Amino acid sequence: xxxxxxxxxxxxxxxxxxxxxxxxxxxxxxxxxxxxxxxxxxxxxxxxxxxxxxxxxxxxxxxxxxxxxxxxxxxxxxxxxxxxxxxxxxxxxxxxxxxxxxxxxxxxxxxxxxxxxxxxxxxxxxxxxxxxxxxxxxxxxxxxxxxxxxxxxxxxxxxxxxxxxxxxxxxxxxxxxxxxxxxxxxxx
Numbered sequence: 001x002x003x004x005x006x007x008x009x010x011x012x013x014x015x016x017x018x019x020x021x022x023x024x025x026x027x028x029x030x031x032x033x034x035x036x037x038x039x040x041x042x043x044x045x046x047x048x049x050x051x052x053x054x055x056x057x058x059x060x061x062x063x064x065x066x067x068x069x070x071x072x073x074x075x076x077x078x079x080x081x082x083x084x085x086x087x088x089x090x091x092x093x094x095x096x097x098x099x100x101x102x103x104x105x106x107x108x109x110x111x112x113x114x115x116x117x118x119x120x121x122x123x124x125x126x127x128x129x130x131x132x133x134x135x136x137x138x139x140x141x142x143x144x145x146x147x148x149x150x151x152x153x154x155x156x157x158x159x160x161x162x163x164x165x166x167x168x169x170x171x172x173x174x175x176x177x178x179x180x181x182x183x184x185x186x187x188x
Contacts, residue, residue, distance in 0.1 A: 025075035087126040128187040
């Protein structure tokens with residue numbers, strides 16, 4: 001049944017599912033327990049994509065369940081690194097990762113910021129809506145307090161939760177890259 005279901009998918013759909021299975025396996029290998037934030041996120045991405053395929057009539061509900069288990073079971077990229085969208089590759093290549101044990105927090109940067117490759121001076125098409133950036137919490141709160149002239153971390157946390165704009169997040173991202181403060185990134 002799995003082979004027949006896979007034949008219904010086009011190459012782009014298979015590619016997305018294979019890459020997602022790769023990232024699920026990578027998150028699984030790096031987690032201590034099943035509550036790993038990235039593992040949960042990638043499983044959700046897999047489920048959501050398959051839900052979308054079923055809702056649009058590409059596959060049936062039964063085929064959706066079969067494909068979910070098939071791609072969840074192991075990395076289905078045939079033992080090769082997944083081929084990434086050029087914008088994703090650019091983000092990964094230009095973002096140093098800090099493996100800090102500190103408490104972390106996330107903010108998002110919209111895809112438009114990454115649609116231009118400064119190295120080649122060309123426009124690139126993204127296949128994501130935003131990049132979720134994980135940084136040390138107190139570093140970001142200090143940065144927000146300083147840039148917004150806030151008197152407390154509580155005010156900075158409120159700004160982070162309720163007020164920041166894409167212009168703010170772009171500045172934070174650039175500062176985090178410069179200071180090697182990014183602990184993880186995730187494409188959404």
